[in-house]
Amino acid sequence: MKEDEYENFMEKVGEKIIEGDYEEAIKFIDDVIKKNDDERIWITKGTILMDLNEMEDAIKCFDKALEINANNDFAIAFKGVTLYRIGEENEGEKCFDEVLSMNPKNFIALYWKGVVEGKKGRKENEIELKGKAAFILFTTGGDVESFNLFREVYYSGVDMPIRYECGVAYAGILDYILMMRKDKKLEEEYDAIVLDCWKNREKICKSAQILLADMMGEEVEEEIVVNDEKDFVFKKLFETWFNEMEG
The missing domain is CATH 1.25.40.10 (Tetratricopeptide repeat domain)
Structure with missing residues (x-):
């Protein structure tokens, strides 16, 4: 066909x-x-x-x-x-x-391998795999599914870089939603996540730091260079925000 x-x-x-x-x-x-x-x-x-x-x-x-x-x-x-x-x-x-x-980038297998690891009590492995799946899924156009997965990984509470990176991605999507409509509860959630990730910014990748700094109101001069799926996601979210503001 x-x-x-x-x-x-x-x-x-x-x-x-x-x-x-x-x-x-x-x-x-x-x-x-x-x-x-x-x-x-x-x-x-x-x-x-x-x-x-x-x-x-x-x-x-x-x-x-x-x-x-x-x-x-x-x-x-x-x-x-x-x-x-x-x-x-x-x-x-x-x-x-x-x-x-x-x-290694099949997001279905990554996610479910994470489920398996979680059931075996290997929480860090679970979160790492699910987080990786979320970023890859976003690049394929699975915005809604990746949004939910970013949220799941962030709220896992596991103190790992991937958790805060997913938190930044989740907050970035929330930011876009809040541009479309007012929602006090979402605004409070957004503020709490951004502040939490900001406190842990040294743990996250460079592209996540750039987007996060922008969300914190910091002056951002660096551009996001895309080398992997994470960079793609953060660049896309940064450009979406910038284009909306320019519009």
């Missing part, structure tokens, strides 16, 4: 999901599969079945995708999530480890 055809397919599936018509979405996908035996379509069907809690059928879809492309890291990652959720935690973890050996 060509890229434009796939995008059109995903748009139509998304419309049906938004309407809550999962049955029609599955029927539509099945019709498309008859003409295009594409691994991405099988993955889409599998994720919808996961949402419907039809885990065994979801696994079959991910296996179908892997028959087409055994190296599809998202098919393996989603299969791992499904296995983990039905109680086959060891098998699920094996999938996450396999994915991360193939693609």
Whole structure:
């Protein structure tokens, strides 16, 4: 399936999901599969079945995708999530480890490996993995999901650089929201997070320090240079704020 055809397919599936018509979405996908035996379509069907809690059928879809492309890291990652959720935690973890050996930046595997680590009592590992997943997810366009994950990592309370970096990112998004609408509770939350991160600014990366200084009202002359996902996120948030003020 060509890229434009796939995008059109995903748009139509998304419309049906938004309407809550999962049955029609599955029927539509099945019709498309008859003409295009594409691994991405099988993955889409599998994720919808996961949402419907039809885990065994979801696994079959991910296996179908892997028959087409055994190296599809998202098919393996989603299969791992499904296995983990039905109680086959060891098998699920094996999938996450396999994915991360193939693609260390797969945010699904990173997040769920974090879940595994947390359940084993390794809180610092959990937070590091989830934080990394949040920054990568933001770069793929998952703004809402990354917003929630930034918040989760910050409020974990673990005293680590990634926690404060996620706090800066979360506050940066809050700042944008507050430009759109007044909300006293969010303003208070924003102020508290910014102050907390400011007290711990020596622990965070340079790009986070630049954005944080700007939010504190400090004069900022340095530009954010993008070398990794964190830099991308902080530069994007800084530019969003700057463009809104200029507008």
